[in-house]
Amino acid sequence: MSTIASWAVIAGLTAARGFEDGTGAVLRALPLAIGLGLLAWLVFWHPRVEVSDEGVTMVNPLRTVTVPWAALINVETQYSLTLVTPHGRYRAWAAPGPGRHQVLTAGNDELTGMPRTARDARGAVAIGDLPGAPSGHVAGIVRRRWEHLAENEQLPIGVADDTPVVTHWNRVAIVLLALALLGVVVVALT
Structure with a gap:
């Protein structure tokens, strides 16, 4: 629009x-x-974020980044969806964090059904992980797929350092x- x-x-x-x-x-x-x-x-x-069996592709205005599942070590949402690998941190232009109004009006009902990797050691959820925010919504999809792969032993362990992240300029x-x-x-x- x-x-x-x-x-x-x-x-x-x-x-x-x-x-x-x-x-x-x-x-x-x-x-x-x-x-x-x-x-x-x-x-x-x-801009868009594509989640596939191979990994996560973030199409930003001038650069596209493909992070294979084996290279992913963390998913963050402080300012936008950020995929962390041993090779660097990659932000998704298409999945920004929530605005001030969304944070102020968020309720506990939004937090049900969130992946366990979205919570810290105390069980708290970061503001950027609110499911109504683009960053939280996409992070939830990424984390669920990542957890599913790990639980079903479809994710190789210990190869993140050796798994390349593919980037190319538009x-x-x-x-x-x-x-x-x-x-x-x-x-x-x-």
Whole structure:
């Protein structure tokens, strides 16, 4: 929804520019409009977290990270879903922590059925693990799958250090953003 709203605002501003200053103004505004539209798509629509039998894939705006189950050593939710491995900490753009209002209105009924790995030694649950928050919801899915694999002895033990985490940059998006920025600079200098 945020992507479509952003596109509507960008299109409206570009059209208004055309109504005020003509077709030439619209053509000069296009590189900025395209760049902002792409940025809105990358930030609001593109990010996601995919949980599969192989592991967890976090598609962030400019980078995709795949964490195999064997490499995972902890799941955190302080500011967003964060997968911890011996190789580093990887945050999911698509699973942010809860907002202030959600924290204030959370009740005990939300805490039933949470995976045991979501609780600390005292049985307390971190704010980011609230099931209504994107971070808590996705962390619950990840933890349940991880627990299931461990309980059914489908998860190799002691190989986290040797299991690589796969990351790759979204080169197409980076190139398109760079071209849009170059277009904005060219228009500004002419």
